[in-house]
Amino acid sequence: MLTGxxxxxxxxxxxxxxxxxxxxxxxxTEAILAQIDEALEARELLKVSVLQNCEEDKNEIAERIGAFKGIEVVQVIGNIIVLYRESKEKKRILLP
Known part of the structure; x- marks a missing residue:
C-alpha cells in the first residue's frame, strides 16, 4: 500500500x-492484463488510456487492474490510469 x-x-x-x-x-481483457503485467516488471510506472468507445467504467477498470498481482493504482484522472508496481529484478524508482 502506498502512502500519500x-x-x-x-x-x-x-x-x-x-x-x-x-x-x-x-x-x-486477459491479454491486456498480461501485457500490463510484463510492462510493469520492465518499467515499474506506466499510464493506461481508456478510450471513449470503451463500455466499461474507468474506475471499474482501475479496480480490476489494482486487484491483479499487486498492481497499485496511483491515480485515475480523466481517461488516464497511472499504475505502479515495484520490479522484482530491476528496481528503478526509489520511493520516498
Missing part, C-alpha cells in the same frame, strides 16, 4: 509519460 507522499511522488514521475496501452471497445 509516495503517490504524490509517483504522480510527478508519471506526468511526462505517454500512455502505453489503450483500452477500447473490447474492454479489459
Amino acid at each position: 507522499k509516495q503517490k504524490r511522488f509517483l504522480r510527478s514521475e508519471a506526468h511526462h509519460l505517454q500512455p502505453l496501452f489503450q483500452i477500447g471497445k473490447s474492454g479489459l
Whole structure:
C-alpha cells in the first residue's frame, strides 16, 4: 500500500509519460492484463488510456487492474490510469 507522499511522488514521475496501452471497445481483457503485467516488471510506472468507445467504467477498470498481482493504482484522472508496481529484478524508482 502506498502512502500519500509516495503517490504524490509517483504522480510527478508519471506526468511526462505517454500512455502505453489503450483500452477500447473490447474492454479489459486477459491479454491486456498480461501485457500490463510484463510492462510493469520492465518499467515499474506506466499510464493506461481508456478510450471513449470503451463500455466499461474507468474506475471499474482501475479496480480490476489494482486487484491483479499487486498492481497499485496511483491515480485515475480523466481517461488516464497511472499504475505502479515495484520490479522484482530491476528496481528503478526509489520511493520516498
